[in-house]
Amino acid sequence: MLLKLVLRNAFRHRLRSLLTVLGMCVAILAFALLRTVVSAWYAGVEASSANRLITRNSISLVFPLPLSYREKIRQIDGVKNVSYGNWFGGYYIDRKNFFANFAVETESYLSLYPEYLLPDNQKTSFYRDRKSCVVGRKLARRFGWKIGDTITLTGTIFPGKWDFVLRGIYRGRDDTIDENQFFLHWDYINETLKKTVPRRADQVGFYVIGIAAPELAAKTAEAIDRTFENSRAETLTETEKAFQLSFVSMSEAIITAIRLVSFVVIVIILVVVANTMVMSVRERAGEYAVFKTLGFGSLFLAGLILGESLLISGLGGAAGIALTFPAAKTFAAAVGNWFPVFKVEALTIYLAVAGALVVSIVAAVIPIWRVVTVRVVEGLGRIE
Amino acid sequence: MEENSPLVQIKDLNKSYRRGNQIIPVLDNIALDINEGDFLALMGPSGSGKSTLLNLIAGLDQVDGGTIEIGGVEITSLSESELAEWRASNVGFIFQFYNLIPVLTALENVELPLLLTGLSRKERREHSALALELVSLEDRMDHYPRQLSGGQQQRVAIARAVVTDPTILVADEPTGDLDRTSAEEVLQLMDRLSDDLGKTIIMVTHDPRAAKKAHTMRYLDKGELTDAPEISFTECL
Ligand SMILES: Nc1ncnc2c1ncn2[C@@H]1O[C@H](COP(=O)(O)OP(=O)(O)OP(=O)(O)O)[C@@H](O)[C@H]1O
Ligand SMILES: [Mg+2]
Numbered sequence: 353m354l355l356k357l358v359l360r361n362a363f364r365h366r367l368r369s370l371l372t373v374l375g376m377c378v379a380i381l382a383f384a385l386l387r388t389v390v391s392a393w394y395a396g397v398e399a400s401s402a403n404r405l406i407t408r409n410s411i412s413l414v415f416p417l418p419l420s421y422r423e424k425i426r427q428i429d430g431v432k433n434v435s436y437g438n439w440f441g442g443y444y445i446d447r448k449n450f451f452a453n454f455a456v457e458t459e460s461y462l463s464l465y466p467e468y469l470l471p472d473n474q475k476t477s478f479y480r481d482r483k484s485c486v487v488g489r490k491l492a493r494r495f496g497w498k499i500g501d502t503i504t505l506t507g508t509i510f511p512g513k514w515d516f517v518l519r520g521i522y523r524g525r526d527d528t529i530d531e532n533q534f535f536l537h538w539d540y541i542n543e544t545l546k547k548t549v550p551r552r553a554d555q556v557g558f559y560v561i562g563i564a565a566p567e568l569a570a571k572t573a574e575a576i577d578r579t580f581e582n583s584r585a586e587t588l589t590e591t592e593k594a595f596q597l598s599f600v601s602m603s604e605a606i607i608t609a610i611r612l613v614s615f616v617v618i619v620i621i622l623v624v625v626a627n628t629m630v631m632s633v634r635e636r637a638g639e640y641a642v643f644k645t646l647g648f649g650s651l652f653l654a655g656l657i658l659g660e661s662l663l664i665s666g667l668g669g670a671a672g673i674a675l676t677f678p679a680a681k682t683f684a685a686a687v688g689n690w691f692p693v694f695k696v697e698a699l700t701i702y703l704a705v706a707g708a709l710v711v712s713i714v715a716a717v718i719p720i721w722r723v724v725t726v727r728v729v730e731g732l733g734r735i736e
Numbered sequence: 737m738e739e740n741s742p743l744v745q746i747k748d749l750n751k752s753y754r755r756g757n758q759i760i761p762v763l764d765n766i767a768l769d770i771n772e773g774d775f776l777a778l779m780g781p782s783g784s785g786k787s788t789l790l791n792l793i794a795g796l797d798q799v800d801g802g803t804i805e806i807g808g809v810e811i812t813s814l815s816e817s818e819l820a821e822w823r824a825s826n827v828g829f830i831f832q833f834y835n836l837i838p839v840l841t842a843l844e845n846v847e848l849p850l851l852l853t854g855l856s857r858k859e860r861r862e863h864s865a866l867a868l869e870l871v872s873l874e875d876r877m878d879h880y881p882r883q884l885s886g887g888q889q890q891r892v893a894i895a896r897a898v899v900t901d902p903t904i905l906v907a908d909e910p911t912g913d914l915d916r917t918s919a920e921e922v923l924q925l926m927d928r929l930s931d932d933l934g935k936t937i938i939m940v941t942h943d944p945r946a947a948k949k950a951h952t953m954r955y956l957d958k959g960e961l962t963d964a965p966e967i968s969f970t971e972c973l
Pocket of ligand 1: 730753754755760780788789
């Protein structure tokens, strides 16, 4: 009987209930999508290895380090191998076509990143050809590049048009790996600079350092920075993870805003559901008074109201969660270039379920409290 | 008249309402005895406190002073939840505006008070069907209140009031919202409840026709209870 009452009460005002269910659905969908955007943002951090350190100029990433540091770093305890590179900052045809492109010391770099899977023959032809490049699978698909194509990038940091022959397309070892990157030969850029702007030659934007074990990270990083203390270019060494985080944190404000909005959405829907519940319960004040008159206790009335709230929020929440997956897919297809990884996480779903639950319970609290505390005679008075 | 002690005994009953810092006395040292099987009509001008008195007898409100004893239970000393439990098994309610639950069918409305008893689902159905038969609505079991006329709704309400076989039936202007024919049907029904089934009924009414059905008549005015049926008749007519 209680169930029957809950069910029939919930859909007494069909339009009002449907609108509330719809609102709940949209809110949960928005919540889940926004959270997925945030986790996509951090995907690069999650994928970073604990076995790699990044050394850069302690003043700012914009300032380079001398190439000569390479040998000194190699001799420090705990260091296994060293590679280096520069943010190239070129674009393809149009400035809007953003993707990450790095000029790196090719062989040492790829050996430090075993998660980029590249066939051996492509690897050797990439190493052999100074004017060549390697790109991620998604990037190649985006621009329709095939092996052997000549790709022209326009430099922003290194001015001019640069031609590269595509020698390899890498895959990620798993779906947390960014397949939207472009790698070219640091040597090629450096040779050119030697001829055109010699004072900018033999400079490195960052060093990537492979260490024997993650436990050595702190000690090794400290040893590296100590080596270059009081020199012309002091260094800042941190784990790759920390380095990635420092990138992400540049946009920390935006991330925080998105996070905040995702919770604001929940608060808004809470207000909407609470409003629906308060309205419904007020209209039925007389009926609840009849239940009380007949001797029904507070628990029964609370069950009646909470059940209705749970049903409405539950329906909306379930629909929202169900729609999250196709929506995330569509969203990823539209903006996938910005997010190497775009996946709905289990935690997001748990949070969405918890959100819907909290909303339905909190929305029921005020009406329950009102119905339970109002005196029977006054409740009856409302219909007379 | 019966010689054994009355079913309802009301002594020194006081009740006043507070409006802001003004205290409005409604009932002033009321004393009233109602015997088992009696059918009492409570009359009086509007605002005289009839509903207030009825609600106190039915255990819906708290007294300010005095005692009400019903069937040996002093309900004025019960707590809120004890009172609710007592109401569920001892009082049948009939309201002016029927107060059926709109999302429940006639049968389900009648079944409602039985949810608070230990009866099985099947027993509840049987009892409810029987009660609906008593009010001649067995063919309207699956109708919702909005599909029934006012008089039919009031008869469903009466079935709901008697289904638990309560100690007393209280009715607050049961015919107040009905046309003459429906009112007559409802009154005949209450008459039968009293005469054939021996129910104890306390009814508040403005309607002299309704009052005539009752065995006893009491008149409430200015907080005091009198037996002055003649005056009430002329005033109400
Ligand atoms: N909750 C309340 N708060 C304040 N005053 C109240 C309250 N309930 C009733 N009263 C007052 O108590 C008095 C008696 O009210 P009651 O409803 O018992 O009268 P009544 O005899 O049933 O009137 P009617 O015939 O119009 O139904 C009235 O003056 C009313 O204004
Ligand atoms: Mg009244």
